Amino acid sequence: MAKLTNHVQGLSKWLRENAVELAIIALGLLSLNAIFISKAFRQSSTISPETAGQLGSFVGGYVGAIFALTGVVLLFSTLKSQRLAFAQQNFETKYFELIKMHRENVAEIEVQGSSGRKVFVLLMRELRCALEIVRAVAKTSHQQLTQQDMLHVAYYCLFFGVGPNSSRMLKMSLSTFNPAFVDAVEKELNKLGTKDEIREERNFGYVPFEGHQSRLGHYYRHLYQMIRYVDGQDLAIDKYEYVKTIRAQLSTHEQALLLVNSLTPMGQDWWRKNLIVKYRMVQNIPNEFFNHSTELDTSKIFAPGYFEWEETHRKKSVA
Numbered sequence: 001m002a003k004l005t006n007h008v009q010g011l012s013k014w015l016r017e018n019a020v021e022l023a024i025i026a027l028g029l030l031s032l033n034a035i036f037i038s039k040a041f042r043q044s045s046t047i048s049p050e051t052a053g054q055l056g057s058f059v060g061g062y063v064g065a066i067f068a069l070t071g072v073v074l075l076f077s078t079l080k081s082q083r084l085a086f087a088q089q090n091f092e093t094k095y096f097e098l099i100k101m102h103r104e105n106v107a108e109i110e111v112q113g114s115s116g117r118k119v120f121v122l123l124m125r126e127l128r129c130a131l132e133i134v135r136a137v138a139k140t141s142h143q144q145l146t147q148q149d150m151l152h153v154a155y156y157c158l159f160f161g162v163g164p165n166s167s168r169m170l171k172m173s174l175s176t177f178n179p180a181f182v183d184a185v186e187k188e189l190n191k192l193g194t195k196d197e198i199r200e201e202r203n204f205g206y207v208p209f210e211g212h213q214s215r216l217g218h219y220y221r222h223l224y225q226m227i228r229y230v231d232g233q234d235l236a237i238d239k240y241e242y243v244k245t246i247r248a249q250l251s252t253h254e255q256a257l258l259l260v261n262s263l264t265p266m267g268q269d270w271w272r273k274n275l276i277v278k279y280r281m282v283q284n285i286p287n288e289f290f291n292h293s294t295e296l297d298t299s300k301i302f303a304p305g306y307f308e309w310e311e312t313h314r315k316k317s318v319a
Contacts, residue, residue: 109215158209159217166211239279255281283306
């Protein structure tokens with residue numbers, strides 16, 4: 001019984017795969033034999049060789065032209081399919097090369113004593129330290145800033161850092177904020193006592209607030225270009241599944257820092273091109289990863305159902 005079932009399934013699959021060819025054969029046989037029912041083919045009850053010959057020549061030329069046209073169409077279809085297959089092969093070749101490059105970029109990221117994805121844990125920790133300082137300076141300076149404003153300032157402090165050249169770039173990049181406030185933040189971050197205290201408290205193996213522009217700049221440029229490469233394809237592919245594979249390469253801390261980056265002018269293209277929402281780039285951030293009252297309330301940024309934890313919570317509620 002099982003052999004019969006497999007045979008039937010195999011035959012059904014073969015018929016589906018060769019449906020077009022079988023249809024052409026059936027149409028051809030029907031056309032060739034249809035002349036036998038024509039009145040022109042017969043004279044009374046007998047076959048007229050003269051009229052049959054004339055009709056045969058006509059039908060042969062007519063049907064032959066149809067099949068010639070069909071052949072051209074099938075040839076074009078075959079060439080088109082080959083071209084699309086070649087285009088998709090080229091896309092996937094470059095796609096996997098980009099993923100390989102991304103992994104290499106992550107592996108090469110290094111901060112004294114740490115490398116790879118572990119670095120993003122330290123970067124998030126350093127970002128939170130900068131955010132605490134920004135929040136404290138904003139309070140003493142009587143600055144009315146939103147959560148995203150303070151994250152914006154803190155992230156730029158993480159990215160550019162402070163120092164002879166870094167401070168200049170930091171202040172220029174924060175030119176939309178109150179200059180006295182920015183100066184106060186830079187001054188606090190630049191204090192040797194502040195750096196030493198935070199380094200000891202947070203167990204950093206490096207001096208904080210020295211900047212990570214060389215690390216994060218290249219990392220985010222490549223990640224963005226990789227997602228845009230998939231998003232910009234004209235091929236009939238499931239873009240979400242391809243980006244999902246890329247997203248699977250990102251750790252929780254990578255996604256969290258990506259979200260913060262995207263909320264600043266530096267990363268606004270992630271939202272302008274709708275990449276964060278369309279491909280759910282940060283959907284794996286846990287519910288309590290950000291403190292909703294002091295750091296970032298994600299419920300005000302994303303529609304309900306965006307995060308993975310929401311689906312898990314819903315299933316538990318139903319159960």
